[in-house]
Amino acid sequence: MKVDRRSFLGLGLGAVAGIAISPVGAKLTDDLSIWTQNWPWTPVPPDGEITYDHSVCSLCPGTCGITVRKIDGRPVKVEGRDTYPVNNGGACLHGIAGLQYLYDPSRVRTPLRKINTRFVPVSWEDALSLVADRLGELREKQTPEALACITDTDQGSVAGLFKHFMAAFGSPNLLTMPDLESWLAKAAETLHGSGHTLGFDLDHADFVLSFGAGLIDGWGSPVACFKAVAGRKQRDAKLIQFEPRLSNTAAAADKWIPVNPGTEADLALAMCGVLLRENLFEPEFADGFKGGFMRFNAMVQEKYPVEAVADLTGVPAVIIEETAIAFAKAKMPVALPGKGRGDGAQSLKEFAAVHTLNCLVGNINKKGGTFVRQNTDYLDFPYPVQDAVARKGMAAPRQAASVQELTARINQSGESELKVLMVYNANPCYSLNDPSSIRTAFEKIPFKVCFSSFMDETAMVSDVILPISTFLERMEDVPSKAGFAGSVVGLAKPVVNPVFDTRSPGDAVIQIARALGGTLSQSFGWRNYEACLEEVAAGIWDDLIRQGYAVLLNPFPAEPVTTDFAFLAENPETIQPAGEYEFTLIPIDNIGITTTVPASSPFAIKTVSDRIIKGQDMFVEINPQTASGLKDGGFVTLTTPAGSARVRVDFNDGIMPGVIGMVKGLGHRFDNKYVAGKGVNVNDLISPVIEPGSGTDAAFGVKAGISRA
Amino acid sequence: MDAALIPEGVKRCSFPKFMLGIAIVGAVLLWGVYAMLLCWFKGLNQTNMNDYYGFALWIWADLAVIAIGGGAFFTGLLKYIFKIDELKNIINFAVIIGFICYSSALLILAIDIGQPLRGWFIFWHANVHSMLTEVAFCLSCYFAVLTIEFIPNILENRQLNKVPFFHHLAHNMHGTMAIFAATGAFLSFFHQGSLGGVAGVLYGRPFAFREGLLIWPWTFFLFTWSAAAFGPCFTLLVTRITEAVAGKKLVKDNVVHLLAKISGWMIVTYIIAKIIDTIYWATVTAPGLGFKMSHFYTNNGFYGYWILIAEIIVCGVIPGLLLINKTTRENPTLRLVAITLGVIGVCLNRWVMVLQVVAVPVMPFDTWALYIPSWQEVATTILPVAYGIILIAVTYRYLPVFPQEVELNQPTAQES
Amino acid sequence: MIQDKIAHKFGMVIDLDKCTGCGSCTVSCMSENNVPFKEDESDKKDSITWMRVYRLTNGKPFPDAQIVYLPRPCQHCGGTGDHGHSPCVSVCPATATDYGYDTGIVSQIYTRCFGCRYCMVSCPYHARYFNWWDPVWPEGMEKYLSPNVSPRMRGVVEKCSFCYHRYQLAREKAYVDGVDEIAEAAYQTACTTACPAAAITFGDLNNPAHKVHQIVKPDPHPDPMNPGVVGKSRNPKVFRLLERLGTNPKVYYMSEREWVRKLGDSYLEGEWEKVKNIYGSASQ
Ligand code: SF4
Ligand code: SF4
Ligand code: SF4
């Protein structure tokens, strides 16, 4: 048969028609849709046996018990542990998002060493010997005090190991970051003598007078506080919130009383004056008053008359009187210091003044009251073995009382007296006021070692980074922190093997000490951190292993308490915000955004309002009454003595006129597209002001000008 | 060059000139195709749609082209069922326009859905309660009908018609066209209506929701009626544009006047119904759900009462009146104004019934959502326009679309 | 198979006076249900958040301003007359979202959905989210995904499922344990269990023994003023969002504060004053 054009065409058409009516088309259509239902790039999580592990979250001072759901050993979900005596079920969003930290893009995956501004991976052995060599030089030169160490907290065995290390090494320069714990301890020490701290029985108190404490904005043990606030209805308890803005806590309170920022101490002292004047203080507890009570009384009557304080604070005199009297007449009143989360820059005067209210009404160490208690030392570290070098070093004066004081000192001196700095689980180059001055100071320290899980701002300026396992990958004792009524130690257990080449911080410290040899090696005789923990926590080890936690104090402390008014009787100066501008800029703590270590997770950032972050830009809150010439949502330049920033304005009826609120915890500058590069770090705009009494930065805010950008 | 393909007795521009025009429009078409491929391969993140704007420019374009493509079914209905014979002089073109509109609608839908390869689930797993199911079935069936209606015209091409089989097929198809026209009208009634139903059944959206008859909300009937009313406007408008581009008359005035008159009366009746519907909705339906009429037209940067006035008065009442009045209707300029306004009006109605529906806040604490389409959406929406122009150009050049063209353009007759 | 003959009607009541706006529910839901995230989630109109916490204000100037937080999962609407024709279910052309008459739960079948988004247009609560992007997890992070909820592909709609997989697991467990009723505590959603403030109460609205029933006290009869509305709460402090539309949500809200309850629905001038003390205040 001759194939001509026509038959070819016919054949072709026939073939097309044939295929069209054959099942090929239908099959192909079906296959294509099945393919879309199984796209290879959409993950299919493997199934398996479900198990649950109990552990403790140490992402914040909350120390909640958690339960981790696992599938064939693979953790898939973090939830609050129902039977844990801190949170009793429920967890905050950071804890629930905890698994994201395991695989966080900014995790440090292997030890790193900086060579000419670039980090190169090194082995753990090399990293440890690098650190040990630099530390060894200090001891050879007989200047062990040229080592400083900054940790996030002084609680728990890991902090204990750092302390042990510093003592054996011979340096007194061990500093912790300012957290609520440290401020409460300072206040307790000032009023009740050293070794004390404060806790608040918020679950039972029937009248909570909060001086800006963000009970549902992250203060204290957040989940426990959420429960206490939410459970008020059933207990018929009242929450009165003094605060310059309508925070979530203020909104949830029975009454929100706006107060000019930074005048909370004056307000508390005026209220003390009212109680003393009206004889509304509790005589029995007052038996323990000593050290200048009469002077204090005279001072508040003279310096803090209600009318004058009303002008200063913006709280009407009648409200001051009424609130003070209602507080005193309540059955179980508690006054809470600590603005926002209660960490960072606070004021000792304010903490002491507010706690004095508690002392006056005498609801101390009673149900529904304030607990003044001895630090619960459940850890029994052996004495470090010190050689002559160490003893000499320890006798040297401590360089500073706080990180900020330390860095200010370094910046003032020509050459840093400190030669080596170790930073554990803290990010001072981000989370303290004026972090650029901190970075400048750090640059002057020749050798910095960062024990960190994440490549954050502080890790970035370090010379060696020792990658630390996250809370889900390591064992650790996690004691509940000050502010919380009870005293519970939880045992965090690794729920998964380290995802990267990381180690427990305790192991890293022990290994450095071992590498240093001599008395340091002798001081750190433990096989590893877990062996150390078992030994130093031997008293509660059984409980920790059996139920995952140990309850140290139950139900509340009983020892007699004395109160010393000497500090306040001198009427220490109230810290004023720096600058001459029209507005007062205050940082805002938002429960969805972390302000210390670690930075927020992608899930947490996802929950943040589009009135806080929009794209790369952040908003500041301003009352429309004092926003003339500005447009809601418009761009402005915010200027303070410390710097300026381009932000957008959010008209907010819930902030005092004349005040600008700016969320804390944004503006990170490290490599994590989900979290960093969004907004501005409010700390960049605030210059620290060291409070003489505490030696710590107390700049709660700063004066700011605003102009259309 | 292509003279053998051009219908006998008519003049067409030179082939290079024709190809130049096609190339220019073709470039726009390719731009649209590029955007379409982006949407298919990268996903709908290429658009500016979002979770508030699940329906946006594309669905509007769909509804709009189907509404203005309504000239095909309505003219067919008039010609084949109501036997208004003059309309045979414009029916071919009405069908081509309809074919373009409906094929465009299907193409846009294929871009619009998030999982184009599963698009057939709408047939396979059909939910009979969904207006969109009704749309999908009727739309596809009617598109088949339009294709069938289009085929005889294609077969009338000078070369194809030489094939005896095609010649006879075309002839016989013409004979049976009444059946298809009736089927088409029936299907159109339902899919035009169910497109109206798409919005009207949304009882969670007080701006769109309408009471109705049996399972059909009033928008069902309003959409059908408005498509029948304004579709012919579009047919006339495209005819007018084609005449302007070709530089000659293609359809006799009496035919145009007749279609314009019918359209005018349809518009007037439609707009009366629409006004009643609007009043009832604004005074009974919406207030019954707690909404004042002003809620839908204030507190935002775009949707004001102007849009309601523009749609109903400027682009509804006015074209209706202009077209039912003989003097204004037969004045070419005013007629052009009227049919242009009419086309705008129906498109505006479809816009409002898609985009304003989702722009209005419903939860008391929600806010207005406004949206500007991305270039990819605009390009893919222009794509069918370019495709339509090309198809019209090709069919006009090679097919005897306008039966009166030869008669109207006798060179000698005009010269003498 | 367990003889789960009695039709359940799972629902929740959220105490807005307890809710702190903390977002634990939102994150718990995202973690439980393999919800993806992307670099910029600040455009809330394309940010997949099955449980979204809205911030509501009373609109008053300083110092009378007030805030309340309103968590919004899918309302699992029963539709007009509570017949199961939810706004979204009734419009989905491919039956990719369906009403469970045995549970009252509105399902979403990702592999069936072809992404037309009609359901999103129909939902006045904005409870539905479209996958505009392929879900991508940072390297390694896909290891935390749960096998109980399949990750969704680009181009389909997703929403709160009342953690349906937890219901399935509870049902399986009941079967294994040989009990024929699922205990109240055995099926609780991930947002409920995560809430530190215990603001969410979840359970079977049909079961008088369940707390949610006791708080809500749903009226089984249609609202005489608005016959499409069924299941109004007989607790004067409890309301539903947009109840007047007749969507018949199974998520109820509770507040002592009048301005909060008023924000649950739209009222013409003067209407609220007339209805505010009537239970299920949307009557008119
Ligand atoms: S409150 Fe703190 S400890 Fe508790 S879950 Fe959240 S981050 Fe973890
Ligand atoms: S809330 Fe929206 S998605 Fe959920 S059932 Fe109702 S209409 Fe459907
Ligand atoms: S987007 Fe999916 S679920 Fe929604 S209506 Fe379309 S097919 Fe149904």
Ligand code: SF4
């Ligand atoms: S019920 Fe489950 S799916 Fe729904 S919002 Fe709560 S956690 Fe998410």
Ligand code: SF4
């Ligand atoms: S977890 Fe509870 S308190 Fe927090 S936002 Fe959700 S419902 Fe409110």
